[in-house]
Amino acid sequence: xxxxxxxxxxxxxxxxxxxxxxxxxxxxxxxxxxxxxxxxxxxxxxxxxxxxxxxxxxxxxxxxxxxxxxxxxxxxxxxxxxxxxxxxxxxxxxxxxxxxxxxxxxxxxxxxxxxxxxxxxxxxxxxxxxxxxxxxxxxxxxxxxxxxxxxxxxxxxxxxxxxxxxxxxxxxxxxxxxxxxxxxxxxxxxxxxxxxxxxxxxxxxxxxxxxxxxxxxxxxxxxxxxxxxxxxxxxxxxxxxxxxxxxxxxxxxxxxxxxxxxxxxxxxxxxxxxxxxxxxxxxxxxxxxxxxxxxxxxxxxxxxxxxxxxxxxxxxxxxxxxxxxxxxxxxxxxxxxxxxxxxxxxxxxxxxxxxxxxx
Amino acid sequence: xxxxxxxxxxxxxxxxxxxxxxxxxxxxxxxxxxxxxxxxxxxxxxxxxxxxxxxxxxxxxxxxxxxxxxxxxxxxxxxxxxxxxxxxxxxxxxxxxxxxxxxxxxxxxxxxxxxxxxxxxxxxxxxxxxxxxxxxxxxxxxxxxxxxxxxxxxxxxxxxxxxxxxxxxxxxxxxxxxxxxxxxxxxxxxxxxxxxxxxxxxxxxxxxxxxxxxxxxxx
Numbered sequence: 256x257x258x259x260x261x262x263x264x265x266x267x268x269x270x271x272x273x274x275x276x277x278x279x280x281x282x283x284x285x286x287x288x289x290x291x292x293x294x295x296x297x298x299x300x301x302x303x304x305x306x307x308x309x310x311x312x313x314x315x316x317x318x319x320x321x322x323x324x325x326x327x328x329x330x331x332x333x334x335x336x337x338x339x340x341x342x343x344x345x346x347x348x349x350x351x352x353x354x355x356x357x358x359x360x361x362x363x364x365x366x367x368x369x370x371x372x373x374x375x376x377x378x379x380x381x382x383x384x385x386x387x388x389x390x391x392x393x394x395x396x397x398x399x400x401x402x403x404x405x406x407x408x409x410x411x412x413x414x415x416x417x418x419x420x421x422x423x424x425x426x427x428x429x430x431x432x433x434x435x436x437x438x439x440x441x442x443x444x445x446x447x448x449x450x451x452x453x454x455x456x457x458x459x460x461x462x463x464x465x466x467x468x469x470x471x472x473x474x475x476x477x478x479x480x481x482x483x484x485x486x487x488x489x490x491x492x493x494x495x496x497x498x499x500x501x502x503x504x505x506x507x508x509x510x511x512x513x514x515x516x517x518x519x520x521x522x523x524x525x526x527x528x529x530x531x532x533x534x535x536x537x538x539x540x541x542x543x544x545x546x547x548x549x550x551x552x553x554x555x556x557x558x559x560x561x562x563x564x565x566x567x568x569x570x571x572x573x574x575x576x577x578x579x580x581x582x583x584x585x586x587x588x589x590x591x592x593x594x595x596x597x598x599x600x601x602x603x604x605x606x607x608x609x610x611x612x613x614x
Numbered sequence: 615x616x617x618x619x620x621x622x623x624x625x626x627x628x629x630x631x632x633x634x635x636x637x638x639x640x641x642x643x644x645x646x647x648x649x650x651x652x653x654x655x656x657x658x659x660x661x662x663x664x665x666x667x668x669x670x671x672x673x674x675x676x677x678x679x680x681x682x683x684x685x686x687x688x689x690x691x692x693x694x695x696x697x698x699x700x701x702x703x704x705x706x707x708x709x710x711x712x713x714x715x716x717x718x719x720x721x722x723x724x725x726x727x728x729x730x731x732x733x734x735x736x737x738x739x740x741x742x743x744x745x746x747x748x749x750x751x752x753x754x755x756x757x758x759x760x761x762x763x764x765x766x767x768x769x770x771x772x773x774x775x776x777x778x779x780x781x782x783x784x785x786x787x788x789x790x791x792x793x794x795x796x797x798x799x800x801x802x803x804x805x806x807x808x809x810x811x812x813x814x815x816x817x818x819x820x821x822x823x824x825x826x827x828x829x830x831x832x833x
Contacts, residue, residue: 289695289696290695291695293692409761412760412761414630414760415694415701415759415760416626416629416630416633416694416759417626419626419694420622420623420626423622502695502696
């Protein structure tokens with residue numbers, strides 16, 4: 256791994272750090288915010304499983320993102336990741352809700368425009384479709400999970416203290432699954448744009464062999480894991496903005512969110528669905544923030560009219576506006592930054608692709 | 615001395631059994647209170663009444679200790695983070711009921727009021743209704759921990775027994791002041807009736823608080 260590559264990769268690692276600092280709250284926010292888990296316990300579990308998810312199962316969603324735009328020069332990868340990181344950072348600073356996935360997609364589209372690479376409308380539609388599907392799916396999962404959990408509690412009638420104990424264990428298990436899914440699904444956002452331009456080779460550490468791509472995902476995963484330890488403030492506030500969520504409700508939200516990420520990143524699930532002749536679920540990075548917002552709304556709606564009335568619609572409107580603005584802003588920043596990197600810093604940001612006819 | 619760490623499961627089991635013990639104590643105290651008053655009306659303050667009083671005194675001391683231990687564990691271990699305040703409020707209400715029952719008997723023990731026979735039935739009914747209100751608080755509290763939706767089934771019974779206690783108490787006081795007893799005895803007996811009525815009032819307050827706690831837990 257040469258120094259140039261590490262310098263270029265720094266923007267991806269920065270993006271990974273900010274993803275950890277923001278999105279870890281989607282996994283463990285309700286648990287830490289409701290004081291069911293201590294922050295350091297949540298952070299350690301989250302960090303370990305994010306890295307595992309990234310290295311073991313990160314490839315699926317990464318391929319999906321690569322189809323949107325194969326950034327073929329390190330300078331381009333660096334700039335796109337930087338544009339996404341700047342977008343996420345600025346919008347977070349302004350207090351606007353932001354999705355890392357959307358920022359990266361916007362950045363790639365900006366690169367496509369700059370490098371005159373055609374953006375595949377089918378792939379773009381598929382990705383944008385998940386921006387609607389993820390929150391809806393999160394909401395549906397939350398409604399079903401809430402109903403099942405409520406029925407279970409009503410039938411079993413556990414003592415409040417035992418329910419508290421089970422919820423804590425549930426938070427740890429669901430959080431570990433959520434962190435694994437976050438690593439598997441969102442690592443593509445962090446270092447996915449570096450995959451086509453990376454020349455990392457496979458290495459063996461004892462009995463474990465890591466491919467070049469897995470080494471890249473490991474680095475990205477470690478950056479996300481480092482960011483997790485800076486997410487305490489976000490964790491303490493998440494889940495309280497849209498509606499107030501109790502411990503059991505918080506657990507439902509975490510599981511629903513984790514399932515959404517799992518569905519969009521599991522190659523095993525995709526293969527199983529194909530075998531059963533069911534429609535394929537695209538393996539692409541989805542926004543964990545969108546999944547959480549959908550799950551929280553689903554939970555409120557599961558409480559009926561009383562719950563729906565508690566939703567702070569103005570907050571929800573701001574979130575939706577943020578979702579529209581993020582990719583547009585990221586695309587613009589990416590386009591402008593690519594121009595500067597190419598013309599001011601004299602770095603190649605793309606390599607022209609010569610079309611060839613297969614014989 | 616190094617703090618002994620116990621597993622979360624064992625800690626939960628111990629705490630749940632402490633809460634159950636607290637509820638058992640209040641329920642037994644209500645029974646002891648009813649028996650003590652009934653016995654005093656029939657036979658005056660003798661050895662049996664003294665035994666019942668000592669029993670109540672022990673229940674009250676144990677209740678104090680349990681409330682403090684449970685509260686400390688809840689806060690130091692961050693258990694029931696969203697409802698620990700309610701649980702502590704509930705335990706405090708139960709402890710106040712223990713205090714009031716003990717105080718009621720203590721005053722009888724000190725003053726040994728002479729209750730004229732024509733008031734015996736009403737007096738016993740008044741004490742029985744107040745003790746029943748306390749027992750319904752215990753039932754509602756048990757329900758709060760396992761099935762909060764069902765707690766309201768007991769809360770309306772608490773209201774009923776409180777109203778009955780008040781009705782009987784007022785009846786006795788009215789009759790007392792229409793009687794030929796001396797003012798000093800009228801005032802003394804009225805004071806004792808009021809103590810029993812206050813016990814039912816406290817049970818009613820605990821029931822109102824429980825109704826709100828139960829709604830919060832069901833959401």
